Amino acid sequence: MRENILKISGLTKHYGKITAVNALDLEIKKGNVFGLLGPNGSGKSTTLGIILGVTQKSSGEYQWFDQQPIASQRKRIGAILESPTFYPYLSGVQNLKIVCRIKDVPQQRIDEVLKIVGLYERGRSPFKTYSLGMKQRLAIASALLSDPEVLILDEPTNGLDPQGIAEIRQLILEIAAGGKTIILASHLLDEVQKVCTHFAVLKNGKKIFTGSVAESLSGNDGVEISSFNIEQLEELAKAYKGVKQIKKNNLNRLEVQFDDQVNILEFHQYLIEKGIVLNHLAYINKSLEKQFLELLSA
Template sequence: MAENILEISGLNKRYGKIQAVNNLELKVEKGTVFGLLGPNGSGKSTTLGILLGVVQKDSGIYKWFGKEPTAAQRRNLGAILESPTFYPYLSGIQNLKIVCKIKEVPEKRILEVLTQVGLGNRADSPFKSYSLGMKQRLAIASALLSDPEVLILDEPTNGLDPQGIAEIRELIINIAEKGKTIILASHLLDEVQKVCTHFAVLKQGEKIFQGTVAESLMGNEGIELMAQDLDNLKSVASKFPAFVDMKLNNLGRLEVQLSNDTPIHEFHQYLIKNGIILTHLSYINKSLEKQFLQLLSGNE
């Protein structure tokens, strides 16, 4: 049985008339990359703040490593909750030395974590010369200085360009492969889909779904088709016994939904028998984005 590194039960936090966290129930297994998904204002950052002891909960219980939170336990947590803030004229090494003093951890890991996040060759460069992606990697390096068992990241790719996003994504995967448990909050569904093993969806502070990414992406959303005579393809496809729905996508291809468990080869043979020669045929892969939007719209 998997070990739960975090357990949340009945967690609540209100700011005036706003219920930021609403009776939240959540479990995170050791060794997973867990994504907290939700639109702005869904309670992701407030939840992480409570778990790190920087936001006071109104009620509820949460346990790290099976126990009530203590200062000693929180030393096993590395976190980035806001945009990285370092001294601009100091180098990466100099900034991390200051972090070591604040966290009361030895400086011996500085070069190790800088290398781990890909900043080994820029360790002596001033922070102001770093790109946004490099600044975020330095922040992750600072969170790793105490060699925490859990790494908590709030919107780790926010504001980054595509290259920076790809770099942080690769870094998160590499850290997870070393056995760390990672909890990250994000509204970028594609990034969660690519790096997370598990995820939960929050809406107005309440959990509306929790599951694994792999299970959520099993199967497909239909079939994408193309033929020289598109009108005839539409007419013939609509008469297939297992036909459910169809639409044209922005590529000018026909997307067809069939009833569950209908083998694609049966549909293809049906089209051939009716004189349809396809120029394109592929599955429409599932995405977290579509499921995320369905979850939100289904809980209005």
């Protein structure tokens, strides 16, 4: 069993009468790409601020690696909590040299991290000439300077265009493939689904779900069916034992959900025996979006 990188127990943060984080329990294993998923105001950024020691908790505990205080773990953790801020008239390399002095890490890592994030060719260009995606990649480069075991990213694709989002996602996957543990906060379901191995959903500061992305997306979520007589098809589907839910979508097709015991082939055979010929039959793939919306509305 893989070791814990981070364990959070009963973590709570109050801002006056507002509870931003409410009795949060989490365990993040080494090698995970762990997503904190939730709408704005759900407590994601506050949680990251607490575990990085920049926000005071009201109660609860968190433990990095072992029981040493967070101050002694700084070089093992790289983080970006806000929009990247660098000196606009200095180059990427010059800005990273300043970061090296602040973090007390050798400047020999600069070229290496620029290559990792794909900015080596533009490292001597002024920061002000960078696109938003390049600025975000430079911020990730700065977080990698100490070669940390853990990388923490708060909304890493926020404000980027589709190309920039795709580039940052690919970069995160490449960094994770190198063995680092990554914790990222996001309100974008697609980002978590495509990048993360595990995730937790937060709502009003509370954890309402946690699990692996692969398990959440395994199997299917029923079938989409259609025939020339959609009304009769709907009546027969409703009468079939094991059908949990039926709804008509905007394509005038039926989306049918079943109990786990239902065999789709037997259901199809039942329709044929009743004189219904389908002109469309397709599995509905599971998505985090549907589960997320169901969790938030519960």
